[in-house]
Amino acid sequence: FKLTTVEEMEAATNRLLETGAKVGADAWQIRVKNQTPHCKFGEQGICCRICAMGPCRITPKAPRGICGCDAHGIVGRNYLKFTAGGAATHSDHGREICHTLYAADPNGAYKVKDPEKLIRIAKEWGVETEGKDIYDLAHEMAELALMEYGKPFGVQRWLKRAPEHTQKLWHDAEIEPRAIDREVAASLHMTHMGCSSKPEALVRQSLRAGLADGWGGSMCGTEFSDVLFGTPKPIDTEANLGVMNAENVNIVVHGHDPSLSEMVCEYADDPEMIAYAKSMGAKGITVSGVCCTSNEVAMRRGIPMAGNFLQQENVVLTGACEAIVVDVQCIFPALGPLSKCFHTKFITTSPIAQMPDSDYIRFDVGTAAEKAKQIVMTACENFKNRKPDLVYIPDMKQKATVGYSLEALVKVLDGVTNSQVDVTGTTKPLLECVTSGVIRGAVAMVGCNNPKIRPDYAHIEMMKKLIANDIVVVASGCSAQAAAKAGLMDKSAKDLCGAGLKRVCELADIPPVLHMGSCVDISRMMILVSELAKDSGLKISQLPVVGCAPEWMSEKAVSIGNYVVATGIDTFLGVDPYVSGSSEMGEWLTNGVRDWVEAAYTVETDIDKLCDLMIERIEEKRTAIGI
Ligand code: SF4
Ligand code: FE2
Known part of the structure; x- marks a missing residue:
């Protein structure tokens, strides 16, 4: 078992950018340079x-x-x-x-x-x-x-x-x-x-x-x-660009709302559609995903994850993407012009997210089946327009077990201790692991990628350090996908853990980084900590649990940060939310709110330090409750 390194992922991206240069495509890496330095006032x-x-x-x-x-x-x-x-x-x-x-x-x-x-x-x-x-x-x-x-x-x-x-x-x-x-x-x-x-x-x-x-x-x-x-249950899947299949029609779903992606997956699996793909010269249909809509269908159907936020242009750069089908949120407008450099159909579907240079196939609940079928057929028909000399799919993917909803988590952890009947169906087995010190605590790793932080590096390096320190990681959103791409959601990643967490992974048959879903699913994490607090008799703020968004970028992430802090969980950010211009705002967010909700933010752009601060906070919380 070997993790995929960020260096290897970057090499694959560079190879794809060469294809991009050949066809005159723009890329976020170029646009970041054009926008640097950023406006200081902003x-x-x-x-x-x-x-x-x-x-x-x-x-x-x-x-x-x-x-x-x-x-x-x-x-x-x-x-x-x-x-x-x-x-x-x-x-x-x-x-x-x-x-x-x-x-x-x-x-x-x-x-x-x-x-x-x-x-x-x-x-x-x-x-x-x-x-x-x-x-x-x-x-x-x-x-x-x-x-x-x-x-x-x-x-x-x-x-x-x-x-x-x-x-x-x-x-x-x-x-x-x-x-x-x-x-x-x-x-x-x-x-x-x-x-x-x-x-x-x-x-x-x-x-x-x-x-x-x-x-x-x-x-x-x-x-x-x-x-x-369906409520997610553990399911095996794969992650990274290598999940795309050069011989198949590749449909990539991107965005957040599972109403669309569920239907696309349903039809891509339909024998009639597969026969249609074959009639167009392909061997079959591969659906893979980007961003949270990918998390949704990975957790419920085992659909592979092509990548996370900053990898969305890469799927088109493979030259093997027949259609990138999007719903809402986190979709680069860049996909419009980029898709024009290839044969790719950029299909927008929501009145909420309309973009130039896209094919708009309006999707709604009333016509879902018919529109999903139209989308899958459009992709199949586009297979013949592929330019074979532009096709390059990096041979890079990892196995991942995903689908740890709260219900699933409680169930698998029942296997950890020889728990008596009265504790099954609760978080008590997990609490036992934490109080005994076998697991030191938990970190909720969430959020996006941001070019201000070396993409995926913070997510992956922090997770490696946390699990080595016997801290279990629950992840969602693009953070979860970073983990999956690296291999941290492969059960074999238990070998990277400290002895305590490794034992728990073996007993429960789980990976050390647990995929809890998409960004809206951070609500699952809120229920988890609530259950832990109720089952232990402690306050949420006393639990050795913290939240972290090391590479966040969106407004949604700030909203999340606010409710995680307000729920009593100290939250660690690797990117400043545009507040450095006010000492008073800094003071309120990193300290003042503690008087109301018993938690606050820590902002630290040095990722090593950020990780050490989290481990320190977890240990402080343990000491404070005498475990
Ligand atoms: Fe208007 Fe006051 Fe804002 Fe200036 S600082 S733009 S005057 S609201
Ligand atoms: Fe998301």
């Missing part, structure tokens, strides 16, 4: 353009904008707007899933694949389930969930899943999220010219909007995706 968060008296920039000579707002107010407003963008995005994804659930039909494209989970959630929400048709229940629950976005009174239903202590903290700090859309709208109201400029108020609302995401919209996304498409 970097520090001290540029304001929210009214037409500006734009105003803060300098020693001009310490206030025309309205009189200082650097702290400007940085604070920018931070809250950034959060609101992320919360809106995840939550709207969740809303789409609720609409898909509302359209579920035993004779239609979308079915209820996990009725037990639906009934469990219905009972949690106090909905009568006895004697009810499962589809009637699905529609009733979908409508109730959609109401969470705009209800005039009350707070999010999912909050009840948190330990009582956490709920009290939220209540006392006045950050319990109300209707999801209301928190986004209130954020935009607060950041309008002439509203809030007090960092404390802006940070408080940032936490609240984040919670509306993680304990609202994202949780809807995760839970109802499981109801519709």
Whole structure:
């Protein structure tokens, strides 16, 4: 067993960029150079353009904008707007899933694949389930969930899943999220010219909007995706560009919403479609994925992962991609012009993400089957347009076992200890491992890639160090894909662990880095820590658990960071969220919020140091509770 190194991945990328140069393609590596150095005002968060008296920039000579707002107010407003963008995005994804659930039909494209989970959630929400048709229940629950976005009174239903202590903290700090859309709208109201400029108020609302995401919209996304498409269970797959097959029609799904990718996978597997691919001269059809939509179909169907965020151009550069089919979020507009340098069809499908130089095949729940079929056929027909001399697929892939939803995790860990009957189905076996010191703690590794950090390097190097120190890693999003590409989700990676974690991996038959899903699935991690707290009688903030996004880049990531911190988990960032221009904002985020939610941020751009700080924090937490 050997890990794939970042150097090897970079060599493969360089080889692909040579193909790109041959056909005159642009690439993010080139655009980063063109954009460097970045605007200093933007970097520090001290540029304001929210009214037409500006734009105003803060300098020693001009310490206030025309309205009189200082650097702290400007940085604070920018931070809250950034959060609101992320919360809106995840939550709207969740809303789409609720609409898909509302359209579920035993004779239609979308079915209820996990009725037990639906009934469990219905009972949690106090909905009568006895004697009810499962589809009637699905529609009733979908409508109730959609109401969470705009209800005039009350707070999010999912909050009840948190330990009582956490709920009290939220209540006392006045950050319990109300209707999801209301928190986004209130954020935009607060950041309008002439509203809030007090960092404390802006940070408080940032936490609240984040919670509306993680304990609202994202949780809807995760839970109802499981109801519709099945709750993930451990499943074997493969990762990295080598999963593409030169002899097959290659369809790459990219984006976030599984409603589209599920249907594409369904049709790509259809004998009629495979025969169609063969009639076009291919041997078959290979679907692989990029970004979170890839995580979704990998976790539920074992569909291989071609790569993560900064690898999206690479799949086209292989010259072997018949179609890259996208839904929403994290899609480079660059794919339009890039696909024109090859035979690749760049297929956009959502009114939310429309781009120049793409073929727009509008996808919606009503016409899902027909559109998915059209997409697969379009890809097959494009096979004959391939230019063989441009085809180069790096021979690089690793095995991965993915699909560790909370339900699956609890189940596999039951095997770790000779646990008595009364602890099965709980997190107690995991707690036993942690309290005995066999596992020192856990790190939730999440988030994107960002050219500011050597891509994947931070994810992979930190994970290697953590598992060597007997710290188990749960991962999601592009971080999970970095791990899978490197081989850290291969069960053989247990050999890289310390003796304690290695033993746990052997007993439970798991890899040391556990794939918990897509970015909305960070809500799974919130439920996991809540269960750990309840089962141990500790506060979430006392658990030897931290969160980390070393290479993050999107607004969504800041929204996530806010709800992870607000849930009581110290969060470590490798990229500064444009707040360095305000000492007050820095103080609130890295310290002040601790008084409200018992956790805070640490920002450190030196990745080695960041990792050491996390290990230190985990050990401090262990000492504090005497384990
Ligand atoms: Fe300038 Fe104030 Fe307008 Fe911002 S809100 S652009 S700081 S005048
Ligand atoms: Fe994502």
